[in-house]
Amino acid sequence: MSELGAEQIRALPKVLLHDHLDGGVRPATVLELAQEQGYAALPADDVVSLSAWFAESADSGSLVRYLETFAHTVGVMQTADALRRTARECVLDLAADGVVYAEVRYAPEQHLEGGLGLDEVVAAVNEGLRDGEREVAQGEAEAPAGRIRVRAMLTAMRHAARSQEIAELAVRYRDDEVCGFDIAGAEDGFPPTRHLGAFEFLRQANAHFTIHAGEAFGLASIWEAIQWCGAERLGHGIRIVDDITLDGSPVTDDLAAAIDRAQAEPGAFALGELAAYVRDRRIPLEMCPSSNVQTGAAPSIEEHAIRLLDALRFRVTLNTDNRLMSATTMSREAHLLVDQGGWGLTELRRVTVNAMKSAFLPFDERLAIIEDVLKPAYDG
Numbered sequence: 001m002s003e004l005g006a007e008q009i010r011a012l013p014k015v016l017l018h019d020h021l022d023g024g025v026r027p028a029t030v031l032e033l034a035q036e037q038g039y040a041a042l043p044a045d046d047v048v049s050l051s052a053w054f055a056e057s058a059d060s061g062s063l064v065r066y067l068e069t070f071a072h073t074v075g076v077m078q079t080a081d082a083l084r085r086t087a088r089e090c091v092l093d094l095a096a097d098g099v100v101y102a103e104v105r106y107a108p109e110q111h112l113e114g115g116l117g118l119d120e121v122v123a124a125v126n127e128g129l130r131d132g133e134r135e136v137a138q139g140e141a142e143a144p145a146g147r148i149r150v151r152a153m154l155t156a157m158r159h160a161a162r163s164q165e166i167a168e169l170a171v172r173y174r175d176d177e178v179c180g181f182d183i184a185g186a187e188d189g190f191p192p193t194r195h196l197g198a199f200e201f202l203r204q205a206n207a208h209f210t211i212h213a214g215e216a217f218g219l220a221s222i223w224e225a226i227q228w229c230g231a232e233r234l235g236h237g238i239r240i241v242d243d244i245t246l247d248g249s250p251v252t253d254d255l256a257a258a259i260d261r262a263q264a265e266p267g268a269f270a271l272g273e274l275a276a277y278v279r280d281r282r283i284p285l286e287m288c289p290s291s292n293v294q295t296g297a298a299p300s301i302e303e304h305a306i307r308l309l310d311a312l313r314f315r316v317t318l319n320t321d322n323r324l325m326s327a328t329t330m331s332r333e334a335h336l337l338v339d340q341g342g343w344g345l346t347e348l349r350r351v352t353v354n355a356m357k358s359a360f361l362p363f364d365e366r367l368a369i370i371e372d373v374l375k376p377a378y379d380g
């Protein structure tokens, strides 16, 4: 079929598993909250320059420098009103982009500077998520028409020492909007095994969790996340390509050539034990192309490993990571892959169904969205 257009992509129902609340605040909202709260540290004072500042600063080639930009969103998200507002706006923005199900993550421990407790932070975000969902369902003034469900995921920062508390918080709110747990932050030097107690606790509570792994650090991080910690999904996981060879050479020697051969000759590739385990067990990879290009985890969209991993039938999902820092949306990520990666409806359908299958939502609810919403739109 002919190449999908931007409007066609926007209209398709999309599923988003990896999106940070503090990485997706509207630039205008950052400015307004800063003004209301007397936050004087913003690097720009109008929407255009502030948006450009976030995107350019995040475009650093380094995860650590990329993460420094979050100081200015987290800095203005320290009150219940600000958290409720940003959560509501997140839901409206995702719905306007054609997202029908999303899991939005944030680190409650980063929102305590204004005097809120952890429970108050979660309650405020939950209110905002419910506001947004209700407004979309009722077709209220500012809301786009449609239907969206959004769940929260609670993140613990991997360099800090609050993972047990955050894991307990995630279990406490499991019946109230919160669907799971995650760890994030600088990867190098902070292995997930520092948080084994939290993961053990979550497993005993039958709770869901994912781990940012294999983004800025390699296979060891992925191996620990899966085999020591028990992660159900991997945040990014892009470095799993380090465990794949083509004609005896690492695919990373020439990713472009490997991507070219993957469709026609998947049998020419050999998977190491870890890559085979990830594919055999259908461990979902929450891949975020633009974010990876910005942090230097991938050279470009054309040479992004998502194309190879999808062709080799890993359980790939497509995500935004941080819409503000990457100046992106789900539609834009899809469009980039159509435009620069040769993807069509088949690949977009596959990553969308993969994402819904991998969601931390009860099985019957996942199935209903796949059957009633996704299939009619992609197959109709």
Ligand SMILES: O=c1[nH]cnc2c1ncn2[C@H]1C[C@H](O)[C@@H](CO)O1
Pocket (backbone or CB within 6 Å): 020, 021, 022, 023, 063, 067, 070, 074, 105, 106, 107, 110, 155, 184, 185, 186, 212, 215, 291, 321, 322
């Ligand atoms: O891509 C990422 N890798 C690791 N950490 C990240 C990424 N994107 C955002 N974070 C961090 C910064 C946020 O403040 C935190 C919670 O959302 O998670």
Ligand SMILES: [Zn+2]
Pocket (backbone or CB within 6 Å): 018, 020, 184, 212, 235, 321
């Ligand atoms: Zn992330």
